Amino acid sequence: MATTTQPRRKIRERRDDVRRRVLRTAAEMMADGTPYTELPVQRIAERAQVARSTLYLHFPDKSRLLLALADEAVDALFGEAVIWWRADHSDGVDGVARAMRQMIAAYREHRRVLHALAEVAGYDPEVAEFWRERIRRFAAVVQNRLERERRAGTVDPEMDVRPTAQVLIWTVERTISAHCHHDEGAGDEGIARTLARTIWLTVYGTTPAPPHGDRRPANR
Structure with missing residues (x-):
C-alpha cells in the first residue's frame, strides 16, 4: 500500500x-x-x-489561469468586509473604516488581477459568471445581516434588504476601484472613512459616533 x-x-x-x-x-x-x-x-x-x-x-486556457489568480484576489478583497458584516458592530463606524482600509489595501495589492478580471468579464462568459458568483456570495452575507437587523428592529423596518445590499456592495467596490486607479495612496484614509460613514448611515440611519480618542466634552 x-x-x-x-x-x-x-x-x-x-x-x-x-x-x-x-x-x-x-x-x-x-x-x-x-x-x-x-x-x-x-x-x-x-x-x-x-x-x-x-x-x-x-x-x-487563459481564462482558467485568470480565474485561479482571481480566487485569492477576490478573497482578499472581500475577506475583511465579510468579517465586519458578521461582527457585532459595537465599535461603530470605526469598525467599518477598518474593513474599508483592508479592502483598499487588498485592492492595491491585487489591482492588476482585479483589473484583468473586470476587463475579461466584459467578453468572457465564464469569467463573468465567476465574478457574479463571488458578488452573490458576498451579497448573501450582507443581505442576511440586514434581514437579522430588520427583525431585531435596529434598522428601518421598511428597508428593502436585497437592493440595499446590492447598492452597498457596488458602491464600495466601484469606489475603491476608481479611487485606486487615480490615487497612489494619499487619499486612502479619506475614502475609507467616507465609505464607512456612508455604509453606517445607510444601514442604521444615525450619525456615527466620533472616532475613539477624538471624543470632545460637550459645551456647557
Whole structure:
C-alpha cells in the first residue's frame, strides 16, 4: 500500500509545484506592467520553466489561469468586509473604516488581477459568471445581516434588504476601484472613512459616533 501511495504523492506534489510556478510567474509578469490580456501563454510557460503542453494540462486556457489568480484576489478583497458584516458592530463606524482600509489595501495589492478580471468579464462568459458568483456570495452575507437587523428592529423596518445590499456592495467596490486607479495612496484614509460613514448611515440611519480618542466634552 505504501509503495502505491508514495508515487501518487510525488505526482501530486509535482502537479502542485507546476501550478504554483505558473501562477507566480503570471503574477510577476503582470507586476512588471504587462496587462494580462497581452501575456502570451508561451512566455508564461518559458519563464515558469514548464512545457506549454504541461501548462495547458493545468489551465486549458487563459481564462482558467485568470480565474485561479482571481480566487485569492477576490478573497482578499472581500475577506475583511465579510468579517465586519458578521461582527457585532459595537465599535461603530470605526469598525467599518477598518474593513474599508483592508479592502483598499487588498485592492492595491491585487489591482492588476482585479483589473484583468473586470476587463475579461466584459467578453468572457465564464469569467463573468465567476465574478457574479463571488458578488452573490458576498451579497448573501450582507443581505442576511440586514434581514437579522430588520427583525431585531435596529434598522428601518421598511428597508428593502436585497437592493440595499446590492447598492452597498457596488458602491464600495466601484469606489475603491476608481479611487485606486487615480490615487497612489494619499487619499486612502479619506475614502475609507467616507465609505464607512456612508455604509453606517445607510444601514442604521444615525450619525456615527466620533472616532475613539477624538471624543470632545460637550459645551456647557
